[in-house]
Amino acid sequence: DQQVKQNSPSLSVQEGRISILNCDYTNSMFDYFLWYKKYPAEGPTFLISISSIKDKNEDGRFTVFLNKSAKHLSLHIVPSQPGDSAVYFCAASERGGGSQGNLIFGKGTKLSVKP
Amino acid sequence: GAGVSQTPSNKVTEKGKYVELRCDPISGHTALYWYRQSLGQGPEFLIYFQGTGAADDSGLPNDRFFAVRPEGSVSTLKIQRTERGDSAVYLCASSSPKGELFFGEGSRLTVL
Numbered sequence: 001d002q003q004v005k006q007n008s009p010s011l012s013v014q015e016g017r018i019s020i021l022n023c024d025y026t027n028s029m030f031d032y033f034l035w036y037k038k039y040p041a042e043g044p045t046f047l048i049s050i051s052s053i054k055d056k057n058e059d060g061r062f063t064v065f066l067n068k069s070a071k072h073l074s075l076h077i078v079p080s081q082p083g084d085s086a087v088y089f090c091a092a093s094e095r096g097g098g099s100q101g102n103l104i105f106g107k108g109t110k111l112s113v114k115p
Numbered sequence: 116g117a118g119v120s121q122t123p124s125n126k127v128t129e130k131g132k133y134v135e136l137r138c139d140p141i142s143g144h145t146a147l148y149w150y151r152q153s154l155g156q157g158p159e160f161l162i163y164f165q166g167t168g169a170a171d172d173s174g175l176p177n178d179r180f181f182a183v184r185p186e187g188s189v190s191t192l193k194i195q196r197t198e199r200g201d202s203a204v205y206l207c208a209s210s211s212p213k214g215e216l217f218f219g220e221g222s223r224l225t226v227l
Contacts, residue, residue, distance in 0.1 A: 036218075042220055043219050044218045045218070095214065102148075102163060105157030105158045105159070106157050
């Protein structure tokens, strides 16, 4: 039973347009959410996070939106660039539970940004 | 080095053999994590160390898996009597005081 779901295994977007990656979760105890980016043959790298007390966090071209009532979060990348092509993982944790790194990951969405 | 270092990067072994995977975290990071990523899946939590002790080992799949961190820095993940289903990329991460995880490049294990 997956607690973090990324229902789109892949997404293709034109350079300069917006990329929207979606993530749903089932555990209402999750209070911290993160997005990681992964290139082939590399480990995941942290991109952006959001605490459950917020509904939006922005960092440059990347914005994460959290809708707690819907148990849904999304990552917006605008404008998208070819270098953004990678697999994006959504992750969640119960930070209040003490195990800060026990992240539950989704299966990932492979983003392809076409020049 | 500046990042999390994992060795070996690739390991091919035969079913039933014993394997050790090593992780050298970022200097000064007290928290260390092991994850496993199977093909087409996201990383799956295995175990978390705070200093020398395993604070949470709830993700270890069975007693063939064991991890140590005797001096609070380098950690070794040990897999006994390997099975084909153990084939995966084993990721190590260490955590900054803010809680952000920094992952290594992983050790790809193939059990024939």
